[in-house]
Amino acid sequence: METTEAFTGLRCVDCGESFDAEEATHRCPECEGILDPEYDLDALDVSRETFESRRFDSMWRYEELLPFTRESAVSMDEGATALVEAPKLADELGVGRVLIKDEGRNPTGTFKDRGQTVAVTAASQHGASDVALASAGNAGQAAAAYAARAGLDAHVFLPSRSGFTQKAMVNVHGGDMNVVEGRIGDAGAAYEGAMAENPEWYSVKTFVTPYRHEGKKTMLYETVEQLDWEVPDAVVYPTGGGVGLVGMHKAAKELRDLGLTGDLPAMYAAQAEGCAPVVRAFEEGRDVHEPWQNPDTICGGIEIPDPGASPLILDALRESDGGAVATSDQDILDSAVTVAQNEGVEMGATCAAAASGAWELAQRGEFDEEDTVVLLNTGHGSKDDDVLRSHLMSKGI
Numbered sequence: 092m093e094t095t096e097a098f099t100g101l102r103c104v105d106c107g108e109s110f111d112a113e114e115a116t117h118r119c120p121e122c123e124g125i126l127d128p129e130y131d132l133d134a135l136d137v138s139r140e141t142f143e144s145r146r147f148d149s150m151w152r153y154e155e156l157l158p159f160t161r162e163s164a165v166s167m168d169e170g171a172t173a174l175v176e177a178p179k180l181a182d183e184l185g186v187g188r189v190l191i192k193d194e195g196r197n198p199t200g201t202f203k204d205r206g207q208t209v210a211v212t213a214a215s216q217h218g219a220s221d222v223a224l225a226s227a228g229n230a231g232q233a234a235a236a237y238a239a240r241a242g243l244d245a246h247v248f249l250p251s252r253s254g255f256t257q258k259a260m261v262n263v264h265g266g267d268m269n270v271v272e273g274r275i276g277d278a279g280a281a282y283e284g285a286m287a288e289n290p291e292w293y294s295v296k297t298f299v300t301p302y303r304h305e306g307k308k309t310m311l312y313e314t315v316e317q318l319d320w321e322v323p324d325a326v327v328y329p330t331g332g333g334v335g336l337v338g339m340h341k342a343a344k345e346l347r348d349l350g351l352t353g354d355l356p357a358m359y360a361a362q363a364e365g366c367a368p369v370v371r372a373f374e375e376g377r378d379v380h381e382p383w384q385n386p387d388t389i390c391g392g393i394e395i396p397d398p399g400a401s402p403l404i405l406d407a408l409r410e411s412d413g414g415a416v417a418t419s420d421q422d423i424l425d426s427a428v429t430v431a432q433n434e435g436v437e438m439g440a441t442c443a444a445a446a447s448g449a450w451e452l453a454q455r456g457e458f459d460e461e462d463t464v465v466l467l468n469t470g471h472g473s474k475d476d477d478v479l480r481s482h483l484m485s486k487g488i
């Protein structure tokens with residue numbers, strides 16, 4: 092494998108054992124826990140100038156802090172997305188600045204590309220011929236795209252309610268698409284069955300591969316660098332499995348430990364009221380979620396009733412002095428439309444949970460008037476254009 096210098100291997104978040112990345116590929120061989128890439132940060136000689144001197148052209152410009160070399164990566168120059176000022180929103184919320192990290196500007200239109208570029212690179216370097224995952228839609232589309240680029244076959248399991256765009260594009264990329272009647276749990280069960288029959292398939296599923304949260308880490312590096320190394324006061328993240336939230340929190344600790352920043356941003360998980368296991372666990376002071384019964388939200392990307400990494404998400408919220416917030420689908424869709432009509436930015440329906448959550452947090456007095464608040468627009472509005480349009484129609488517009 093073409094690993095980077097400081098990358099020392101994979102550490103289990105449960106039992107604490109460390110493993111060589113050549114040998115351990117997915118969950119912990121000892122206890123099935125989540126594996127997390129580890130680095131010897133002391134051995135790294137990087138400064139703010141190291142990164143500033145590079146073109147802002149890809150998330151791989153932070154390769155020292157990623158497991159694989161930029162040169163060996165299966166990449167389409169994902170990341171390096173804009174951080175868009177939203178002054179009207181800042182006025183509305185009564186804070187100093189609101190900035191939208193616009194992940195819609197990725198190769199397949201969502202931040203899932205940041206996870207798949209690293210996961211498919213790992214698959215490729217391990218000599219896999221097939222990758223597989225269950226997904227609400229966007230991760231499946233991204234996996235099909237990166238697998239195509241790497242010359243691998245992608246087996247994608249999507250629930251029937253995932254969006255037309257995502258299904259269509261899995262086909263267009265030549266993926267093996269399996270549409271499963273029902274919801275994400277049903278797609279997950281079909282994927283498990285297929286994996287049992289095809290043990291040689293390389294999983295690129297959320298927190299089964301150690302590399303998706305690792306790729307999503309880069310959203311935080313970029314945000315901080317785009318703010319001239321100022322750490323934002325709050326980051327509001329539309330949370331499903333929590334991959335990006337856990338990754339960004341890890342990234343903030345790495346920048347701090349490298350001496351490049353001083354503080355951690357307060358991380359906020361935004362969910363939909365119809366499926367809010369993380370918010371409930373946070374409010375009840377629990378260390379782990381309880382699976383959500385009867386999930387029901389239009390926000391497919393965050394309709395994750397049983398997020399296996401909830402202990403890591405809850406740790407990140409508490410360690411960063413952040414929080415969790417759930418809002419209704421009506422409020423979420425209204426927020427997407429308000430942002431589109433006032434700031435021009437096209438937020439996906441799922442993503443607008445971050446905007447609507449920030450509104451609610453502001454109302455609760457979570458933010459100070461000088462605060463810099465970053466909202467993650469995890470995917471492009473056009474992925475959900477039908478949902479947003481029919482929301483308008485339901486109001487007679």
Ligand SMILES: *Cc1c(COP(=O)(O)O)cnc(C)c1O
Pocket residue numbers: 201203229230297329330331332333334335336392393439441442469470
């Ligand atoms: C997958 C997805 C999410 C949730 O991401 P996690 O990191 O798993 O919490 C949010 N928004 C969009 C658009 C997504 O596709």
Ligand SMILES: [Zn+2]
Pocket residue numbers: 103104105106107108119120121122123124
């Ligand atoms: Zn373990």
